[in-house]
Amino acid sequence: MKAQDSTDLTRVGPGTVMGEFMRQYWIPAALSSELQADGDPMRLMLLGEKLVAFRDSQGCVGIFDHRCPHRCASLYLGRNEESGIRCVYHGWKFDVRGNCVDMPNVPARQEFKDKVHAKAYRTTERNGLVWVYMGRQQESPPPLPNIEANLIPGNEIWCLQRECNWLQALEGDIDTSHVGFLHVGMLKPEDLDDDHPMRPTVINRAPEYEVRNTDWGTMYGGFRTNDDGQMSWRVAHFMFPFWTQTPNARFSSRAIARAWVPMDDHHSMLFDISGGVDEGNPAYVSKRRNGQPLYEKFEYEPNTNDWHGRWRCRDRAHNDWGLDRQSQRDGTQYTGIGNITIQDQAVTESMGPITDHDWEHLAPTDQMIARTRRRLLLAARAYRDSGELPPGASDPDTFMGARAGSFLFAPDAPLEQAYQAQLEKAVRWTAQPEERA
Numbered sequence: 001m002k003a004q005d006s007t008d009l010t011r012v013g014p015g016t017v018m019g020e021f022m023r024q025y026w027i028p029a030a031l032s033s034e035l036q037a038d039g040d041p042m043r044l045m046l047l048g049e050k051l052v053a054f055r056d057s058q059g060c061v062g063i064f065d066h067r068c069p070h071r072c073a074s075l076y077l078g079r080n081e082e083s084g085i086r087c088v089y090h091g092w093k094f095d096v097r098g099n100c101v102d103m104p105n106v107p108a109r110q111e112f113k114d115k116v117h118a119k120a121y122r123t124t125e126r127n128g129l130v131w132v133y134m135g136r137q138q139e140s141p142p143p144l145p146n147i148e149a150n151l152i153p154g155n156e157i158w159c160l161q162r163e164c165n166w167l168q169a170l171e172g173d174i175d176t177s178h179v180g181f182l183h184v185g186m187l188k189p190e191d192l193d194d195d196h197p198m199r200p201t202v203i204n205r206a207p208e209y210e211v212r213n214t215d216w217g218t219m220y221g222g223f224r225t226n227d228d229g230q231m232s233w234r235v236a237h238f239m240f241p242f243w244t245q246t247p248n249a250r251f252s253s254r255a256i257a258r259a260w261v262p263m264d265d266h267h268s269m270l271f272d273i274s275g276g277v278d279e280g281n282p283a284y285v286s287k288r289r290n291g292q293p294l295y296e297k298f299e300y301e302p303n304t305n306d307w308h309g310r311w312r313c314r315d316r317a318h319n320d321w322g323l324d325r326q327s328q329r330d331g332t333q334y335t336g337i338g339n340i341t342i343q344d345q346a347v348t349e350s351m352g353p354i355t356d357h358d359w360e361h362l363a364p365t366d367q368m369i370a371r372t373r374r375r376l377l378l379a380a381r382a383y384r385d386s387g388e389l390p391p392g393a394s395d396p397d398t399f400m401g402a403r404a405g406s407f408l409f410a411p412d413a414p415l416e417q418a419y420q421a422q423l424e425k426a427v428r429w430t431a432q433p434e435e436r437a
């Protein structure tokens with residue numbers, strides 16, 4: 001990969017190619033549960049910008065550049081008062097839209113307050129998720145994307161910070177051939193029950209798959225012929241600008257979406273959203289034939305007020321992600337790391353804060369990664385050069401074309417046919433008009 005391609009893909013600050021492209025989309029900012037009405041303001045790092053988030057007395061969320069527009073004191077220190085945040089330096093108060101509603105240190109006759117605005121971004125909420133639009137303030141934001149997992153009331157959302165660039169974090173989700181090694185390399189077929197969901201991966205660690213461009217990004221379909229002659233498919237997606245859908249659940253009845261939101265060039269926040277029929281993550285609910293669980297749970301560090309203090313796990317680079325050489329040797333885990341998510345964290349963070357793409361040798365197995373990079377680069381540069389965006393930026397239902405998961409289908413059917421037939425049979429969720437702010 002050319003150095004310029006690598007730079008354009010990975011850098012997300014204001015004025016960068018990818019950063020400006022991402023700012024044309026609504027971005028998951030926080031869990032709704034992280035902000036209480038009239039509660040403490042929260043530091044928030046997004047796309048390299050230091051922001052402050054708070055929820056006002058009416059329940060609306062404000063997300064601002066953290067610097068007060070007066071003399072740049074941090075509004076994180078501010079008082080979340082009746083219907084607005086008040087800077088503690090000279091008492092200026094702002095509502096969630098950034099309007100200055102009180103300027104008590106300036107004589108009223110000088111009428112200065114209407115001339116000042118905090119740099120406030122548009123926000124909205126849906127099903128437990130706070131969204132922010134960081135595009136140009138004079139332009140009205142596009143509709144919220146209909147990412148299906150976010151349309152399910154009572155869905156499950158969890159966050160996890162990954163201490164590396166967003167692209168390498170995301171690519172772990174579409175790197176299908178790692179599963180047979182990183183996660184199940186310690187297993188032999190006889191270690192698992194015959195109907196165990198991981199068994200096909202253990203039997204064949206070099207899966208065949210096909211890749212396609214889609215309106216929402218890219219997709220792949222991995223396929224294997226079963227013992228009974230049926231074709232077993234695993235379909236997964238990349239969705240603009242930083243979403244994936246992984247193929248671990250049953251296609252027909254569950255929706256999953258994972259956002260790899262760049263905090264800055266070196267830190268990403270995963271929002272993992274899922275809903276529908278919950279059969280439990282096979283990684284946790286299932287065991288080896290001998291009754292031993294496949295993986296342990298992971299633990300979080302308590303959240304702090306630092307820019308990078310939210311949703312970090314205990315096992316990180318500082319302790320080699322909890323690596324236990326004995327467990328690596330005796331076959332408990334291929335990696336020696338007990339949790340499946342931390343296994344992913346370890347390998348992607350170990351690449352360094354931003355992967356040196358010049359060092360890589362992508363193989364034919366990495367075609368989904370190569371295709372997705374190309375698609376992202378072309379889309380981001382098209383926006384830079386002509387203002388043109390992929391269809392999902394303005395048509396929220398574009399993303400409804402994407403559903404991931406595993407299913408069986410007749411042999412010899414092409415990916416498109418097998419996928420469409422499953423999509424038509426699947427349980428789907430649609431948007432409710434429940435947006436706020």
Ligand code: FES
Pocket residue numbers: 068069070071072073087088089090091092
């Ligand atoms: S710096 Fe905020 S009111 Fe003066």
Ligand SMILES: [Fe+2]
Pocket residue numbers: 172178179182183344
């Ligand atoms: Fe993984």
